[in-house]
Amino acid sequence: MATSAAKSLMRGAIKIGIKTATAGLADGTEVEDVVRDFSALLSEQVDEIIAEKLKNVEEDRLALSKFREYLSDITNEIGHGKPLVFIIDELDRCRPDFALELLEQIKHLFSVKGLTFLLITNRTQLEESIRCKYGIGVDANNYLHKFVSLWISLPDKPINYKDHREVFTSYALHKMMNEKEQVFLTETITILKDLATFHNLSLRQIERMLSYFAIIHNITAGKNYNDTYQNLIAITCYMAADRPDLLAKIKTISYEDLLSELRLNRIESDSKEVSLYYLKQLIKFDLADKIVRQQMIDDNLVPKNPFGRYSESDIRIIANWLSNIST
Structure with a gap:
């Protein structure tokens, strides 16, 4: 717009320049005429620019309408009358500005009949993205309702079914192994499954934990360590994946503080987490002094x-x- 205005002013610059230079003497007018001509010229050119912009807006609106009409036809054709669903996963893991821009574009461009977007996201983190962009005082919940018609919270696990973390741990480990490779640290695997369930690990955290297990499994070259050592391998792999802060201070932390941070101090002998109670005792023994160990x-x-x-x-x-490995 600034460039257009500059060009418009240039078209009248000779006329204005002559009148200003001669102070109205060249054609018998007064200096005031210069001001009137300049005002009239500026008003005329601004009107032209506004009219052009309004025309462009109308053209954009028509183009958007045509796009939506075409998109609706394509959706109906592909879906044979049934809704066409696009699934967008892990939106909360995108940059805040990108995630919000994507929501706005979906709302602005793709709001047509028969087209549905399924967003799989951590709502709390997405709301934090909104506050990050627009400020702490913004009502993130109301902002999201402009784009999301229905929220559904998935259950942590189906009732009366085996915990999905345990199932996924077995599945992921199977995929990681070569066809004829044998796992020797079987007790470690059992404890890893129990830790994944106890700490409600995400599938990504389980994958990371198994990556550390694979590293140790390779380092040990298939040695079949006793159950005590395998338990301690498991808790180390867990800390590396989910609590690297604890692993970083493992040389100085007391067993009381470590068990508290791991929440294992809450597990008693009559608990249903029998394996984790045993792990608790092994951690205490491993980090305790000679007197406590003997007792x-x-x-x-x-x-x-x-x-x-x-x-x-x-x-x-x-x-x-x-210590020098990260996944």
Whole structure:
């Protein structure tokens, strides 16, 4: 618009320039005539620019209408009268500005009969994206209702069915293994499944946890460690995937603080999480001093080493294997 206005002013510049330079003497007018001519010229050119813009808006509106009409026809043709559904997954993981722009474009361009968009997203995180762009004071819930007609929350797991995390862990591990490869650390796998369920891990977190397990499995070259060591491998893989902050301070953290952070301190001997109660005792023994260790041995809370030798901390040894690795 600024360029158009400049060109318009240039067309009258000679006339205005002559009158200004001669102060009205060249054609017998006064300087005031210059002001009137300039005002009239500017008003005329601005009117032309506005008219052109309005024409463009009308053309854009007609083009959008034609686009929607064509899209509706295509949708009806492809869907044979049934709704055509587009699925957009993990919208909350996109950049906030991109996610919101996508919502606005869907609403503006694709709101036609027979076309449905299914958004799979973390609503809380998407609302945070809105606040990030428009400010903390914005009502993110009302903003989303401009674009979303219906919200459905998926259940964590079907009632009376096996936990999907346990199923996915087995499935993902199977996909990771070569056809004839054998898993030796079977107890570790069992504990990983229990930890995934206990901590409500996402499928992505389970994949990351199994990646660390695969690294250790390869490092150990198929050695079949005892159950104690396999339990500690499992908790180390979990921390690497979900709580790297704990793994970073494993050299100095006490067993009390670690169990509290892992929420394992809540599990008692009569709990249904029998395997995690045993894991709790192993972690305590591994990080405890000699006095506490001896008391736990006397109370039969941990298995005795037939050789009577115990390392300073197996968890810290395993953690050191993963210290410079990230997935």
